Amino acid sequence: MKLEQFKEIADDQLRDLTVDERMVKRIHQGACSIHVRHKPRVPRAAAWCAAACAAVMVISGSILLQSQMRTGNIASPRAQKDQVTATYALQDSGSMSMLSSSVATSQYVDGTTLSYGIERIGEFSEGYAPALATNGLYGYVNEDRVWVVRAMYDEADEVVDGKAVVKTQGTTSIIDVP
Amino acid sequence: MQENNIDIDRLVRQYGTMVLRQAYFYLKDRQKAEDVCQEVFLRMYKKQPQLPDEQSEKAYLLRVTINLCKDVLKSAWHRRVTPMMEGYDAPHPQNGPEAEAVANEEKQLLYDAVLALPAIYKDVVLLFYYHDMPTGEIAKVLKIPEVTVRTRLMRARTRLGAALKGRVKDEA
Numbered sequence: 001m002k003l004e005q006f007k008e009i010a011d012d013q014l015r016d017l018t019v020d021e022r023m024v025k026r027i028h029q030g031a032c033s034i035h036v037r038h039k040p041r042v043p044r045a046a047a048w049c050a051a052a053c054a055a056v057m058v059i060s061g062s063i064l065l066q067s068q069m070r071t072g073n074i075a076s077p078r079a080q081k082d083q084v085t086a087t088y089a090l091q092d093s094g095s096m097s098m099l100s101s102s103v104a105t106s107q108y109v110d111g112t113t114l115s116y117g118i119e120r121i122g123e124f125s126e127g128y129a130p131a132l133a134t135n136g137l138y139g140y141v142n143e144d145r146v147w148v149v150r151a152m153y154d155e156a157d158e159v160v161d162g163k164a165v166v167k168t169q170g171t172t173s174i175i176d177v178p
Numbered sequence: 179m180q181e182n183n184i185d186i187d188r189l190v191r192q193y194g195t196m197v198l199r200q201a202y203f204y205l206k207d208r209q210k211a212e213d214v215c216q217e218v219f220l221r222m223y224k225k226q227p228q229l230p231d232e233q234s235e236k237a238y239l240l241r242v243t244i245n246l247c248k249d250v251l252k253s254a255w256h257r258r259v260t261p262m263m264e265g266y267d268a269p270h271p272q273n274g275p276e277a278e279a280v281a282n283e284e285k286q287l288l289y290d291a292v293l294a295l296p297a298i299y300k301d302v303v304l305l306f307y308y309h310d311m312p313t314g315e316i317a318k319v320l321k322i323p324e325v326t327v328r329t330r331l332m333r334a335r336t337r338l339g340a341a342l343k344g345r346v347k348d349e350a
Binding site (some may be wrong): 003004005007010011016019023028170172 | 195211252289338
């Protein structure tokens with residue numbers, strides 16, 4: 001028996017193991033969800049301004065370094081009420097991520113204070129967004145930037161129908177959010 | 179579906195079975211292999227790598243597949259949860275007359291021996307003998323020197339020879 005025969009043997013062993021239409025559809029649907037998720041959700045004017053000025057942004061006639069700006073001029077409904085100051089980063093995809101905020105970022109939904117804060121917030125859906133904590137793990141926050149799911153996952157996807165796909169130690173799970 | 183330079187449907191149809199089987203060689207579980215297969219193509223779609231030709235596409239997909247499989251094998255969940263009927267979904271060759279049965283048994287022994295190799299040897303054996311890759315290309319996929327690929331191939335052959343000694347007519 002020659003090792004050169006391995007290909008023939010393996011193909012025979014795995015002859016039923018092929019990608020069928022079900023798998024093609026499954027991967028296609030996954031790619032579609034990525035396509036939707038990567039669409040920029042910030043106002044065009046803000047995205048254009050951030051892209052043109054790179055790290056320097058001109059907001060209301062004044063120049064602010066490191067993309068620092070008032071969120072009231074950008075997207076957050078909360079900021080319009082509270083005039084919260086936040087620092088944003090423009091991602092390659094065109095979407096904006098909040099790097100830091102003047103609101104308390106370690107607050108858990110039950111009122112307790114967690115040992116970590118928000119480092120970056122993803123895109124909101126159904127009122128919640130995956131957020132990267134300062135401990136390097138992901139959880140979920142609501143639109144008030146309050147943790148509703150503690151940061152304990154390696155990866156966290158957007159919320160769909162009150163559920164989200166999360167990954168920890170290579171294991172994928174579906175959790176309820178909040 | 180196409181965005182920029184990635185035609186995900188074409189890639190899945192062209193390389194899907196290759197990726198699925200490669201994942202199965204490592205994970206020996208169809209469901210896990212399908213999960214890895216999906217993850218491989220979605221990562222490619224997210225990253226949008228610049229791959230000028232089919233050889234680059236194949237090398238990229240195999241590299242990602244191998245790395246993802248190793249991640250799965252390292253995970254605590256995989257180590258804790260073992261399939262109830264391992265190998266249950268693996269198709270087996272039909273048994274025929276006695277001579278054919280012996281030949282099939284020898285093939286099965288070789289197949290099992292290759293899949294039982296330590297990962298560093300299995301990597302090179304699969305890429306060389308199953309995917310027909312030259313050693314230079316294997317070196318790029320695994321990001322190791324070409325001479326290391328050749329050494330590992332030689333050691334893998336030695337190990338297989340020892341494992342199959344006396345069990346098959348003509349050792350690997």
